[in-house]
Amino acid sequence: MTNDEIRAFLENAIKENQVMLFMKGTPHEPACGFSARASGCLNALGVQYSALDILPDPRIREELSGISGWPTIPQLFVDGELVGGSDIVLEMFESGELAELLGAEQPGAPAVEQDQPQPQKRPIGLENRLG
Amino acid sequence: MPTADDLKERIERALPGAQVAVQDLTGGGDHFRAEVVSNRFTGLSRIQQHKLIYDVFGDEVGGPIHALSIKTSTPGDGR
Numbered sequence: 001m002t003n004d005e006i007r008a009f010l011e012n013a014i015k016e017n018q019v020m021l022f023m024k025g026t027p028h029e030p031a032c033g034f035s036a037r038a039s040g041c042l043n044a045l046g047v048q049y050s051a052l053d054i055l056p057d058p059r060i061r062e063e064l065s066g067i068s069g070w071p072t073i074p075q076l077f078v079d080g081e082l083v084g085g086s087d088i089v090l091e092m093f094e095s096g097e098l099a100e101l102l103g104a105e106q107p108g109a110p111a112v113e114q115d116q117p118q119p120q121k122r123p124i125g126l127e128n129r130l131g
Numbered sequence: 132m133p134t135a136d137d138l139k140e141r142i143e144r145a146l147p148g149a150q151v152a153v154q155d156l157t158g159g160g161d162h163f164r165a166e167v168v169s170n171r172f173t174g175l176s177r178i179q180q181h182k183l184i185y186d187v188f189g190d191e192v193g194g195p196i197h198a199l200s201i202k203t204s205t206p207g208d209g210r
Contacts, residue, residue: 034198061193070178071185071192072199087201088177 007063010052014067014077019049019102022064023074027051034086038074041093045104078102132160133196138188139165145187146171150206161197172205 001009014020019042025031027039031053042049054060054073065071068082076083078101083089092098099106139153142165149169156162165184172180180203185192192199 034200065193069182071190082178084178084181088181091177091202 001057003059003063006057006059007067010060010064010067013050013052015080017050017077018079019047020077021049021051021074022054022060022077023051024053024055026053031055032073034072035074038076038086038089041089041098042076044093044107045099045102047102047104133163133191134160135163138163138196138199141187142167142184146183156198156200161195162200163196163198164200164202166202168204168206168208170206172203173207177203 010022021027021039021042023030023032023035023039025035027043030036030039039051052060054064061073064073064075068075068077070082070085072085074086074089076085076089083092083098083101089098092101096106098104135153135155139151142151142153143149146167146169149167149171151168152166154164156164167184171183175183181201184201184203185199188196188199
């Protein structure tokens with residue numbers, strides 16, 4: 001696939017799917033704490049959404065950021081518009097704005113952790129032991 | 132490797148008068164949390180507010196700055 005084809009595919013995915021989440025990994029197996037947080041918010045609201053794993057090819061992320069002007073992953077689009085990354089999604093989830101935007105019912109208790117994201121552990125490298 | 136103080140200084144330089152707190156989440160110099168209170172955010176959407184912060188660091192976000200979590204508000208905002 002050329003970069004142009006990837007970009008066209010992404011633009012189409014944003015247009016065709018009312019709630020479109022670009023993430024690292026999948027909703028079942030998120031590969032990053034930030035992506036887990038964003039999909040966790042959507043799961044907690046029980047809304048239907050489409051998710052695309054950006055990890056299989058680095059060009060997916062490049063082209064996506066080119067389209068959105070947003071440098072990080074995850075990215076949530078609703079009705080073709082960028083809503084935000086994990087911080088904004090979580091803020092909007094907690095305030096009830098996300099439920100309102102998606103026409104979903106706000107759950108009684110927050111179903112996602114409100115703590116800082118848990119970055120994955122850093123790989124153990126020899127340089128860590130040399131200092 | 133950038134430090135929390137580096138990030139704080141650069142945000143303060145870009146948004147004069149802003150109150151900025153930056154935390155290194157892992158101590159590894161690559162996952163940061165920035166909380167920024169600035170008048171510059173008035174009237175901007177959240178997306179636009181966060182982009183102002185991302186723009187300070189350009190390509191470094193996703194590169195040396197592996198992750199940057201952002202919380203923005205204006206001086207008038209209560210919480």
